[in-house]
Amino acid sequence: MPMSLLDAFWRVVTRLGEAQILLPTALVLALWLAWRARAWRLAAAWWLGIVAAAAVTTASKVAFIGYGWGWPEIDFTGISGHAMFASAILPVAGMALAGAQDGGRARVWQRAGLAVGVALALLVGISRAMLGVHSASEIVAGWIVGGVAAAAVLRAAPMPLARLPLWLPVMVSLWLGTASAKAPPSITHDLVTRWSLALSSRSQPYTRSDMLTTWRLEQRRDRVPR
Numbered sequence: 001m002p003m004s005l006l007d008a009f010w011r012v013v014t015r016l017g018e019a020q021i022l023l024p025t026a027l028v029l030a031l032w033l034a035w036r037a038r039a040w041r042l043a044a045a046w047w048l049g050i051v052a053a054a055a056v057t058t059a060s061k062v063a064f065i066g067y068g069w070g071w072p073e074i075d076f077t078g079i080s081g082h083a084m085f086a087s088a089i090l091p092v093a094g095m096a097l098a099g100a101q102d103g104g105r106a107r108v109w110q111r112a113g114l115a116v117g118v119a120l121a122l123l124v125g126i127s128r129a130m131l132g133v134h135s136a137s138e139i140v141a142g143w144i145v146g147g148v149a150a151a152a153v154l155r156a157a158p159m160p161l162a163r164l165p166l167w168l169p170v171m172v173s174l175w176l177g178t179a180s181a182k183a184p185p186s187i188t189h190d191l192v193t194r195w196s197l198a199l200s201s202r203s204q205p206y207t208r209s210d211m212l213t214t215w216r217l218e219q220r221r222d223r224v225p226r
Contacts (some may be wrong), residue, residue: 007131010126010127010130010131011127011131012180012181013123013124013127013180014082014124014127014128014131014133015179015180015181015183016086016090016120016123016124016176016180017080017081017082017083017085017086017121017124017125017127017128018082018085018183018186018188019054019081019085019186019188020179020183020186020188021175021176021179021180021183022085022086022089022090023050023085023089024175025089025093025172025175025176026046026047026050026089026092026093028168028171028172029092029093029096029097029168029172030043030046030047031043032096032164032168033046033096033160036162037160037162038160039157039159039160039162041156041157042153042156042157042158042159042160045152045153045156045157046092046153049088049149049150049152049153050085050088050089050149052149053084053085053088053145053146053148053149054081054084054085056079056145057078057079057080057081057084057142057145058081058192058195060078060079060141061077061078061079061081061192061196062192062195062196062199063078064077064078064206064211065078065192065193065196065197065205065206066195066196066197066199066200066202066205066206067196067200067206068206068210068211070206070208070211071137072211072212072214072215073215074135074137075135075136075137075138075208075212076135076137076138076141077135077138077206077208077211078138079138079141079142079145080125080128080133080134080138080139080141080142081142081188081189082124082125082127082128082133082134082142083121083124083125083128083134083138083139083140083141083142083143083146084141084142084143084145084146085146086120086121086124086125086142086146087118087121087125087142087143087144087145087146087147087149087150088145088146088147088149088150089146089150090117090118090120090121090124091114091117091118091121091147091150092117092150092153092154092159093117093172094113094114094115094116094117094118094120095110095113095114095117095154095159096113096159096164097113097164097168097169097172097173098110098112098113098114106161107161110159121143121146121147122143125139125140125142125143126139193205
């Protein structure tokens with residue numbers, strides 16, 4: 001029973017890295033930052049960072065699924081999209097949702113929100129390993145790509161010291177909690193697989209098993225004396 005509960009926990013946590021859940025969150029917060037906080041530069045940089053990170057991640061998946069370009073030595077078949085989206089969105093969202101206070105406490109609240117966002121992004125990555133979906137190298141790559149995007153955004157423009165209306169963090173929290181438990185299964189991987197096969201003109205996608213099996217056979221052949 002405890003293992004079942006733990007598995008259920010990781011399945012809920014891992015959904016906090018889904019594009020269908022995080023992109024609406026980032027859109028709502030970016031619109032608020034641009035409209036009410038007058039942080040147009042921050043909002044635009046955030047979305048540019050998300051798009052760039054998503055493009056790199058998608059390219060890595062297409063390269064493997066469609067063409068078999070992986071790195072078997074480190075069990076790498078493509079950047080973890082969940083870890084990437086979580087790292088690119090949750091830390092910035094955490095700062096925005098911290099509800100900056102007046103006076104000297106403002107930056108303290110923002111740092112706390114950033115820390116919570118980073119912690120959640122780390123948990124999302126760990127959940128991918130616990131569920132056996134991604135290897136460590138793929139998760140770390142996702143953290144790096146998403147983290148670089150988030151860091152670049154926060155360097156491009158500071159988070160404004162603007163108090164949030166109470167309804168916004170409540171709405172976002174309810175959305176994240178409800179969607180992670182009730183949203184339909186994500187179709188992102190299926191879409192990427194279709195694109196990969198269409199681009200490569202293959203009928204079947206390359207798999208991790210294909211990559212590792214081929215690599216192990218090559219390793220054995222190399223060890224056979226000639």
